Amino acid sequence: MxxxxxxxxxxxxxxxxxxxxxxxxxxxxxxxxxxxxxxxxxxxxxxxxxxxxxxxxxxxxxxxxxxxxxxxxxxxxxxxxxxxxTLDLNVCLSHPSACSRQPFCRVTHRLADIQSV
CATH class of the missing domain: 1.10.10.10 (Winged helix-like DNA-binding domain superfamily/Winged helix DNA-binding domain)
Incomplete structure (x- = not known):
């Protein structure tokens, strides 16, 4: 994308x-x-x-x-x-369904924390 x-x-x-x-x-x-x-x-x-x-x-x-x-x-x-x-570090932040790892991903919440700064 x-x-x-x-x-x-x-x-x-x-x-x-x-x-x-x-x-x-x-x-x-x-x-x-x-x-x-x-x-x-x-x-x-x-x-x-x-x-x-x-x-x-x-x-x-x-x-x-x-x-x-x-x-x-x-x-x-x-x-x-x-x-x-709207600038996202990764597509998973704006479109969670786009990531096949979403239910168990250990990175998404960290990216969200960084992006919110």
């Missing part, structure tokens, strides 16, 4: 990295062009990232969007979770 990062998760990572590396306030248009994501999608992802506290926004003449201090300490996992991704 292949697992991939959803596009919005990829876009979110690109946006946070761009804002963290470039510093200062940026406009949506500038971010969109820099990360290669359409402006409406960029705006949507920015709203989600703002709700999770990874970016801050300021209105007005000198306003814009910038990475928040918490973005500097965020992991890729944190950003992907913000975007609604």
């Amino acid at each position: 292949d697992s991939f990062i959803a596009r919005e998760g990829d876009y979110a990572i690109r946006i946070v990295v761009y804002l963290a590396e470039s510093g200062g306030m940026k406009k949506v248009e500038e971010i969109s062009a820099a990360v290669g994501v359409p402006k409406p999608t960029t705006a949507k992802v920015i709203n989600r990232l703002k709700k999770c506290g990874f970016i801050t926004t300021r209105t007005g003449k000198h306003g814009g969007i910038e990475a928040s201090p918490s973005a500097m300490d965020a992991s890729l996992y944190d950003i992907l979770k913000c975007m609604g991704a």
Whole structure:
């Protein structure tokens, strides 16, 4: 079973990295062009990232969007979770019936403990 990062998760990572590396306030248009994501999608992802506290926004003449201090300490996992991704260490954590060892497996509960951190 292949697992991939959803596009919005990829876009979110690109946006946070761009804002963290470039510093200062940026406009949506500038971010969109820099990360290669359409402006409406960029705006949507920015709203989600703002709700999770990874970016801050300021209105007005000198306003814009910038990475928040918490973005500097965020992991890729944190950003992907913000975007609604469900990331499992093993398929058995999300689909227990997929594992033939499930009734007697001694690893599943340990993986679940690690994943919950």
